[in-house]
Amino acid sequence: QVKERGRDAIEFFNTDMADKVSQQLLMEGDLRRALQEDQFELYYQPKIDCKTGAVVGAEALLRWLHPEKGRISPADFIPVLESSGLIVEVGEWLLKEACKALGRWYKKGLWPANMKLSVNISPRQFRRKTFVEDVSRILHEHPIPDASLDMEITEGVVIQNMEETINTMVRLESLGVSFSLDDFGTGYSSISYLKSLPVSTLKIDRSFVRDIVEDQNDRVLVETIVTMGCLLGMDVVAEGVEEEAQLRLLVQYGCHSYQGFLTSPAVPIEEFEAFLIK
Ligand code: C2E
Ligand code: MG
Ligand code: MG
Ligand code: MG
DSSP states (O other): HHHHHHHHHHHHHHHHHHHHHHHHHHHHHHHHHHHHHTOEEEEEEEEEEEETOOOOEEEEEEEEEEETEEEEOOOHHHHHHHHHHTTTHHHHHHHHHHHHHHHHHTTTTTTTOOOOEEEEEHHHHHEEEEOOHHHHHHHHOOOTTOOOOOEEOOOHHSSEEEEEEEHHHHHHHHHTOEEEEETTTSSSHHHHHHHHHHEEEEEOOHHHHHHTTTOOHHHHHHHHHHHHHHHHTEEEEOOOOOOOHHHHHHHHTTTOOOOOOBBBBBOOOOHHHHHHOO
């Protein structure tokens, strides 16, 4: 097939690939520097109770302000952190940062019992042999309120070895960590994972929520996911809620909580504290 397309196609393909590789290497260098020079920040997006409007938790999201290029989306740089292995170091920094924030909110009396801060854990980070020990050490160095740390994982975490994944999750649970299944519905095996993994929360991906007001099919999917999560005894969180009309439907379906621009994007720690005080 490649032969039929001829030499030009192959050369085009090669330069394209080469471009990608060199871009990736450039970004990798920039990310290494970012880590040394403290260019990363953790922002927090409140999770809101669908019925009462109260803050019931938050998700920590990584932010990078590049000195020349400005803000770069995590969607663009997280994959490079993953492929370069830098995610391990950044992930460790991030967990410490999240624990420090939890400790600080607790001391200020801003963090009620049962409230959870969620941190995204990438597959490479999760599968590292020393991950559980690393988390245990961080929790020792930076004590947090009981059961206040949640880890958002995706299917990518499970892909290699189900038994090993469950084993790691159970060990983390004994440290007080709970789990959310992130981007639910976007992968291939979401439903079978629900059956096997010790996850307490299900996060409906933004792509399903976006058009629920206009799209009957999306409405059916979201309602079904909410119902299934509830029947399995899980908490269900909707992502990317931007309009009142979307929220009204979620309330109608019995969804527990949501995140979205309707209430707030992810914001710096001081701004997030204003939500906790309210
Ligand atoms: P995610 O975990 O599914 O995070 C939700 C994304 O949706 C975030 O984008 C958030 O800012 C965005 N969002 C929240 N509410 C709304 C809304 O109402 N409308 C719209 N249009 N977007 C909304 P962000 O921060 O760009 O992160 C993108 C992805 O990057 C995350 O998806 C997550 O997979 C990854 N990521 C972000 N921070 C971290 C991190 O600290 N560690 C790891 N491993 N991955 C991270
Ligand atoms: Mg997430
Ligand atoms: Mg998500
Ligand atoms: Mg998502």
